[in-house]
Amino acid sequence: MKIRLNRFLSESGVASRRKSEEFIKEGRVTVNNKQVTELATIIDDEIDIVKVDGEKVKPEKKVYFLLNKPKGYITTTSDEQGRKKVTDLIKTKEKIFPVGRLDFDTTGVLILTNDGDFANFLMHPSNKILREYKVLLDKPITEEDKNRLVKGITLDAKKSRFLKLYYPNKDFKESLIVTVSEGRNHFVKRMFSALGYNVKKLERISYANFNVKGIPLGSYRIISKEEIKKVYEDFS
Structure with missing residues (x-):
């Protein structure tokens, strides 16, 4: 992956981003055995060999x-x-x-x-990553409130909505499946709470597929x- 040299050093645990910049400016860093002093240097962390004071930097394994x-x-x-x-x-x-x-x-x-x-x-x-939740409420939700949550209500002084809201079992209207692209804290619970419902149980059943x-x-x-x-x- 292409990455700025100072960031590579920082993420590899060599030093902080700022300290890594100092190492580069002091001429202590080489890329493929060539001294580098330009802070904007871009490297490929899968191909290029980076050394600090002659010691090879091992990139952190992403897990x-x-x-x-x-x-x-x-x-x-x-x-x-x-x-x-x-x-x-x-x-x-x-x-x-x-x-x-x-x-x-x-x-x-x-x-x-x-x-x-x-x-x-x-x-x-901005990436609108989808999240899906299984919700158990303290009481059956009305059709009016169900529709309001999909059309949008005001939360945190802005219009907020569920992308989808449906019953996995139409005879049990305390239980719903909700799809959102929101990452705000307690978003699902607060949306229901705004209309007078308490979430008794919440399970995230999918995130980014x-x-x-x-x-x-x-x-x-x-x-x-x-x-x-x-x-x-x-x-x-």
Whole structure:
């Protein structure tokens, strides 16, 4: 992948972005055995050999995991209260982080990675990454409110809507499937709350076309590079 040299050094753990720039300007960095002092230098991290003070820089291995998040885990990488974290469920030597957040009591699809670019792509509002949730409400929803949520209501001082909203079982109107492209915190819960409904149970059943069918709660699988490539193709 083509990447700026200073960013490559930073992401490889050599130093901070600013410190890496200093190394480059001081002439301590070589690319394919040629000294480089230009900060805007672009390299190919899969082909080019980068050295700092004669030592070869090994790029960080990018890893991607698809977790079926259980209840009782928080989506942060550290917690002063000592609560269980989703990163505790993944066995890897790499320092990973969850893409976005799911509430403590929310279950389902969660992606974890060490690839900041991919995480930013998934979370950036302009890419309109689809998320699908299974929702259990405290009471049956009326057809009027169901239609309002699809047409749009005001939330956070702007018009907000569900892209799709339907019943998996028409005889049980407390249970719905919701599709959104929103990443705002607690978006699904707050949308229903705005119309007087309490979400008793929330499960994310898909995110960027990933689902956890066949993955038990608390378990995960590795996401392939081909799958990552397809996400970029589908949502670019």
